[in-house]
Each structure stands twice: as C-alpha cells, then as structure tokens.
Amino acid sequence: MLGFIGRKVAYLGFVYLLASVAIFAAMKLIPEDPLVARYGKHVPLEKIEAERERLGLDRSLGGQFWEFHIRFWSGDWENSLRTGRPAAEDLRKYLPATIELSGLAMLFGGGAGIAVAMYSRVRGNEFSKKAAMSLGGMGLIVPIFWIGIVMLVIFGVWLEWFPMGGRFGMLEAPPKAVTGLYLVDCLLSGSWGKLAEALYYLLLPSCCLAVYPMAGVTAMLYARLKEPEVDALYVSLRSKGYGSLRIVFGHLLRVASAPVVTVLGTTFGGLLGGAFLTETVFSWPGIGRYMVSSIIERDLFVAQYLLLMLILLIFCVAFFSDVVAKALDPRGKEGGDER
Amino acid sequence: MLSRLASLGIGVVFATGLFSGCGEKTSAEPSDEVFIFARGSDAQKLDPADVEDGESVNTLAQICEGLVRFKSGTSEIEPCLAEAYTISEDGLRYRFKLRPGVEFHDGTPLNADTALFSFLRQMNEEHPGHLEEASFSYWRYLYQDIEKVEKVSDMEIEFRLREPNASLIYSLAVFPAYLISPKALDTYGDAFQRNPVGTGPYRFVEWRPDEAILMERNDLYWGEKPTMKRLVMTVVPDNTVRLLQLKKGAIHGMDGLQPAEIPALENDETVTVYQDVGLNVGYLVYNLDVERLARKEVREAIALAIDRDSLAKVGLSGGGRAANYPLPVGFLGYPENEDAIPYDPERARELVARNADAFEEPIRLNVMIDPRPYFPDPVSVASFIQGELEKVGIEVDVVSSDFKAHLDDLRNGEIELGLIGWIGDNGDTDNFLSVFFASWAAEKGTATNYSFYRNDEMDGLLRAGRRETDMAKRGEIYERALELWRRDLPILPLVHGDNIVALNSGYEGFELQRIADLRLGWIRPR
Numbered sequence: 069m070l071g072f073i074g075r076k077v078a079y080l081g082f083v084y085l086l087a088s089v090a091i092f093a094a095m096k097l098i099p100e101d102p103l104v105a106r107y108g109k110h111v112p113l114e115k116i117e118a119e120r121e122r123l124g125l126d127r128s129l130g131g132q133f134w135e136f137h138i139r140f141w142s143g144d145w146e147n148s149l150r151t152g153r154p155a156a157e158d159l160r161k162y163l164p165a166t167i168e169l170s171g172l173a174m175l176f177g178g179g180a181g182i183a184v185a186m187y188s189r190v191r192g193n194e195f196s197k198k199a200a201m202s203l204g205g206m207g208l209i210v211p212i213f214w215i216g217i218v219m220l221v222i223f224g225v226w227l228e229w230f231p232m233g234g235r236f237g238m239l240e241a242p243p244k245a246v247t248g249l250y251l252v253d254c255l256l257s258g259s260w261g262k263l264a265e266a267l268y269y270l271l272l273p274s275c276c277l278a279v280y281p282m283a284g285v286t287a288m289l290y291a292r293l294k295e296p297e298v299d300a301l302y303v304s305l306r307s308k309g310y311g312s313l314r315i316v317f318g319h320l321l322r323v324a325s326a327p328v329v330t331v332l333g334t335t336f337g338g339l340l341g342g343a344f345l346t347e348t349v350f351s352w353p354g355i356g357r358y359m360v361s362s363i364i365e366r367d368l369f370v371a372q373y374l375l376l377m378l379i380l381l382i383f384c385v386a387f388f389s390d391v392v393a394k395a396l397d398p399r400g401k402e403g404g405d406e407r
Numbered sequence: 408m409l410s411r412l413a414s415l416g417i418g419v420v421f422a423t424g425l426f427s428g429c430g431e432k433t434s435a436e437p438s439d440e441v442f443i444f445a446r447g448s449d450a451q452k453l454d455p456a457d458v459e460d461g462e463s464v465n466t467l468a469q470i471c472e473g474l475v476r477f478k479s480g481t482s483e484i485e486p487c488l489a490e491a492y493t494i495s496e497d498g499l500r501y502r503f504k505l506r507p508g509v510e511f512h513d514g515t516p517l518n519a520d521t522a523l524f525s526f527l528r529q530m531n532e533e534h535p536g537h538l539e540e541a542s543f544s545y546w547r548y549l550y551q552d553i554e555k556v557e558k559v560s561d562m563e564i565e566f567r568l569r570e571p572n573a574s575l576i577y578s579l580a581v582f583p584a585y586l587i588s589p590k591a592l593d594t595y596g597d598a599f600q601r602n603p604v605g606t607g608p609y610r611f612v613e614w615r616p617d618e619a620i621l622m623e624r625n626d627l628y629w630g631e632k633p634t635m636k637r638l639v640m641t642v643v644p645d646n647t648v649r650l651l652q653l654k655k656g657a658i659h660g661m662d663g664l665q666p667a668e669i670p671a672l673e674n675d676e677t678v679t680v681y682q683d684v685g686l687n688v689g690y691l692v693y694n695l696d697v698e699r700l701a702r703k704e705v706r707e708a709i710a711l712a713i714d715r716d717s718l719a720k721v722g723l724s725g726g727g728r729a730a731n732y733p734l735p736v737g738f739l740g741y742p743e744n745e746d747a748i749p750y751d752p753e754r755a756r757e758l759v760a761r762n763a764d765a766f767e768e769p770i771r772l773n774v775m776i777d778p779r780p781y782f783p784d785p786v787s788v789a790s791f792i793q794g795e796l797e798k799v800g801i802e803v804d805v806v807s808s809d810f811k812a813h814l815d816d817l818r819n820g821e822i823e824l825g826l827i828g829w830i831g832d833n834g835d836t837d838n839f840l841s842v843f844f845a846s847w848a849a850e851k852g853t854a855t856n857y858s859f860y861r862n863d864e865m866d867g868l869l870r871a872g873r874r875e876t877d878m879a880k881r882g883e884i885y886e887r888a889l890e891l892w893r894r895d896l897p898i899l900p901l902v903h904g905d906n907i908v909a910l911n912s913g914y915e916g917f918e919l920q921r922i923a924d925l926r927l928g929w930i931r932p933r
Binding site: 098099100101104105106107108110111112113115119122147150151152153158161162213217220221224225231232233234235236238239242347348349350351353357358361364365366 | 441443448452459540544545547548617618619641642643645648651652811812814816818852
C-alpha cells in the first residue's frame, strides 16, 4: 500500500509540473495582452507599461514562472485584474459553492446509479435492463443544460416546488461563513431554518448535475454485475435462498463499492465541467462560471492560479478515490487469486 | 421489499417539496417591497472612475449622480447635483452652482470640497483616491481637455479647459463624472471600489459576487422620492431562464432579452417590452493597409452588394435597424438625406468585374463569436454578408474568434475585413466620428480607428468640431465630416442594435434612456 501511495504521489508531482508549465505557457500564448484588455481602449501605453512593471509582468519568463509557483503555494494569489478582489478570497467564496453542488451530485448520482443497477440485476426483467441502459446512455448523450432547463420548467415553473435558481434567498442573510459550505455552516450554527432554505436552493441543481455521475455509475456497475465471477456469486447466493435485500446489502455492494468509488473519483473532473453548465442554468455562484469568465476576460492571475488549483484538485480526488478503492477491494485484502 | 424502498425514495422527494414553503415567496403581485432586475453577468467594480462594463455602470446609475444629467428619454442636458451652470464666452470655463441641502448616503454634505474629490482623484496622480491599480481610462479620454478644477466658493466649482471642447457638458452627465463621497475612502480603504457611496435614489447595501447587489431606498433623496423599498440587481446568466423568471414573477425586470423572443411577448400581459434605437453602430471595417482594400472601388463594390435592411431583419431578428451613417439618427450633424449607400448589386457586379484582380483570392472576414448589443449573433451577420458578397462574385472566408482576441486583431491591423461596432459614451457626435476616423486613434495596438484611415482634412474637421460651441455651426462641421466619410468610405455602417428592456407589466415609471443608462430609481407598482 505504501509503495502504491508513493508511486501515486510521485505521479502527482509530475502532473503538477506538467500542468503548471502548460498553464503558464497557455496564458502567455493567448493573443491579447491581459493588461491591455483590463485597461481598455483609452489608457496610454505608458500607464500600461508602468502597471506591467508593478505587477512584475515585465520580468523574464523564468522569473515569472518561479514567482507563479511561490505565490501559488504561499496562497498570495494577487488581485483579480477585473474586479480588484484578491483571487484567493474569491476562491474561498466560489469553490465551496461548487464543492457543495458537486458533492451532493456525486452522492445523489452514485446512490441512484447503484440503486438502478442493483435493481435491474436482482429483478433481471426486460424493463429494468432497459432502464439501466438508457439511464447510462442518457447522461452521456443529453446535454446537461437541457436537462437543467427541463427540470427548472417542471419543478420551478409548473409545480413551483423549487426556486428558479440562485444559492440562497436574495433578501435573507446566508449562514455565517465558516467553511463556506452552506449546509455545513447551517449545521455548525444550528440554524435549521437556514438549512432548509439552503437545501431548497441546492436540491434541483444538484439533481441536475447528478445525471452525469449517475450515468457513469449505472453503466459501469451494470457491466460489473454481469461479469461471470460476480454472476456466479449471485447465482450461488440465490441458490442458498437469500432474499434480494440480503444479497444486495450483504454481498453485492461490497463487490461493487471499489469500482463505484473509482468511477466517482474519475468523473469528478467532468463534474466540474458539468458544473459550469449547471451553474449557468441555475444562476449558481460557483467556480465553474467564475473560471470560464476569468479566462474569457483574460483575468490572468485568477485564471492561472485557479486552473492549476483545479487540476490538482481533480487529480487529488482521483488519487484519493484510487486509494479508497484499493482499500475497499475485497480481492486486494484477501490476497486474492488475481494478483 | 424493494418497492418499499422505492416508496421511501418517493416520500423523500415529496418531503423536499415541503421546503418550498420556506424561503421568500416570489409573488407575481406587484408591491413596493422589492424590485429585482436581472442581467447576464455581474458588475465588475463599483467605482464610477474605474469601470467600463454595462453591468457596473447600470448599477452605479441607481446609486450615484453627476453635476448634470440627460433629461429623461432625451439627449438634452439638465441640472442635477448642480442646480445651474454657465459656460464662458470663449468656451474655456464651466462654472457649476451646487444644489444646497444634498447629502451623500454616509451623511457627508455636498459642497465644493466634497464635489471636487471625484474629479481631483482622477486627474491628480498624487491624490490618495488615485488608486494605483485603477485605470481612470475615461478621464484620459472624455475629459482630457480639463486643465484644472477648482473651488470658487463653498457651493461653486469651476472647470478650466486647455482648449474649448464642446462635448464636455455631455461628458459631465455620464458615469465617470458621478460624484462619490470622499469619506468612503477612509471608511472602506482597500474595499473602496466595492462600496459606492453616492447621492442617488438608492443606497448600496451589500454585494454578493455573481449573485446579487442589494440596495435600499434613500429616504433623504433630494429629488422626487423613489418608491420601491429595496432594489436588487441580480445575475441570471442564461437568457431562457431569465425570461422564464420574468414571466413567473421571480424577477421584475431584465435586460439581454433575445430579439427573437419579442414577437411572442407581444400578447403576454405579464411582460412589457421597451425598445428604442440604441447608442451604438455595428459596422464593417476595411483595413486600408491591405493593398486591395486601399482601392476605393473595391470598398465601394462590397458596400453596394450588402442589403442592410435585410441584414437588420435577419441578423438582429427585429432587435435593431439598418444604419445609413456611422452614428445613430438624431445626432448633431446627421444629414437630412437618408440613405448614403443604396443597395445596388448590379453596380457592385460591374465594379467587381472591373477589379477582377483584387478578388482572385478570397477575402478574409474576421468576426467575434460573442454577442454584442449591435450584433446579437455576429457569426450569422458574417454568414449573411458572405452570402451577399458571393452573389456579386466575391469569395469570402469567415474567420471567427472570441471577442478579446478579435479586438486584438483589429487593434493591430491583422485583418482584411472585420465586423465590429461601437457603443457611444456621452451622446456626442465627436464620440463616434473621432473614434472611427481620427488619425490620432490609428495607432497600432490601441487603435479604435481600425481601418487605419488617415486624412488631414478629416482631422481638421474633427478638431474644429471640438472647438466650436455654437451648435448650428458644429452641426455643419460634422455634416462635412460625414461627406468626407462617404467619399473615402473607410468603414461601412451596417446596423444599430436596439436598446431593449423588459419589465413586469405590474410596474410603471420606467423610461428608456437615449444614452442607454438604466434608470430604475422611479419605478413603482401600478
């Protein structure tokens, strides 16, 4: 296990280096100078040059690259060129919003995916098979913003069960920020009314985003349960006269947990991409929208630190899920016959 | 067993439905409690001296005011924080008498000293309010002729100009000249640019980035009292969702309405659409540094081949109108005779035949992909033009890029034909013509004269237009400048995008502004 972790950490270091070079180069290669973009059409070049000097953008590429790393790790991410707000402060506000959204989406999506795949296995009828296959396909084919708008029309406009976007009531004060995750902050401060309000805004977008992990989990798990070894296990359990629930909760879940964790871990990156679309449809103030707009607006510092941070985050989640999956895998623990 | 689990799941879903009982109710009944206005993106900064984006400007317009303003719905100047003003004979001194009894939202009284702050911080680099990272870009541009601002008496200030500039009074009515409280700098320090303190009908309360900007009524407002207790400027990025929210009553007003949606809203009793010609022009740039485009007949052929009326219908889906001149109708110097460039594909074909060598290679047409007020769908405008030009035998390659990269190409002259537009700043003719045609705006890298048109006669007329304070004479000068434009044709004006705002029909007291700022201050329930 330690060797495994060691290899993964070395790999992560390599990814970090590669990602930082790629991001740094991309930011330099994007046509249009970020400072010219920021200062607009009427500012004389001398002022722009003075600003370039002040921000240290006139130094050698090597020096800038070095400073990029130093600042990244020290957490001093400079100010957004667009808004003047410190980029790190913005991150603390936007990232929790997206973590909350995608965390819940993973929970819902993973849960729903497991339920659908298990159900179709133990029932084994045509309908449930079709349901599992089409759910798996849906998440891959149907654009998430379309699903979002359909959900919004049904649950927001027709049924009026949920609000039509936003993260919290505009006229009410959100919970006191500790973690920035509204659900956690509400629990910490024990304000149940606010917790309900936060959930009221959170449920619809997270269900929308859940489509993506749900599709992945359903498709993978359905295939996994069809594998000969798992199938043999199922048949033998059935022949012992076990009921469906006992088979699912007592045995199949254990077999399925490792690959589910792996799928969830690897879809996290895609989830952040989906988060941009979900955040746009549901007016959610998250990191996806913030990052896309910062790249479009050539908000240099925000874009470069944020991209690096997100890439690391995606790899860390994938890494962590690998470790968990390895720990969960019954074959690994029992020194099974496969390795 | 499993079916029991399933029913539990359904039960959970229904239970969550109960949450809809809490949170604010967005009733469709108009009341004076709160007015929510939604737009596609958030404001960037709330410092009038350091913003350019429409969202920031539209937010500030509720909170701050200038010495003068445009009379609602017109391009006429009327007093605002100054109750009267005089311009000296030689056009070099502008004196403003401040309105007595006005207070900023933080209680600071309006007087000569507090009024001077907003100007001195922009012009004087040693001033504590002259923040290092702020651009003050408009100051260097619209107000460049101001040499000095000074206190004359407790309630009077005077601007002294280096040379006469007749457009200054217009410039003093727009957002970079809004007054903010000097005390805000002490109160907020670094966060000064995010905490505007003005004198306007609404006071700033809180900013939740990418969510909402909250304001409340200024009960001490000096003029006609605003009605709504609270005003919220919220962000709803998706156009479809924004319109759904408006129809449903979750928001009460919005901009960024897609023109294609307008016909469907005509019979909708819950929504009222306000639409008028906007302060902008979308045009085609000919890069005169490109050899074939330096030939007048080549430019003429392209101009005659494009049916701009159809373009306005197709490309803007009814959200705009054909442009005949490089500025909107009603501006000083706008000629009486209507269409400067008739649609004449026959003549275009003749010109193409005569200049066949220039059209051997396809012409590149650069366009941005991002929507702008004058081109809601720039790529479709480019395809339309491509089709029109192909009809007369001109091959066109369309090259699309995002807006910032496109601007960069334009500024550096790295295009042949380019689609772009201009949104006016202060409602003055000079603000359009000098931008397009002045040789001093044709410097590579920062150019706004993207065709790199350089003509001494044009420069002379533009300078004379700035000097002349007699409006009739000024109009004649600009008419001559427009004749020169028609003769040389460095750009081809195509369309004017309309200024469109949609409100819940339960509210009244809103009027579109000529200068396209948004005034929500006097909205009230019907």
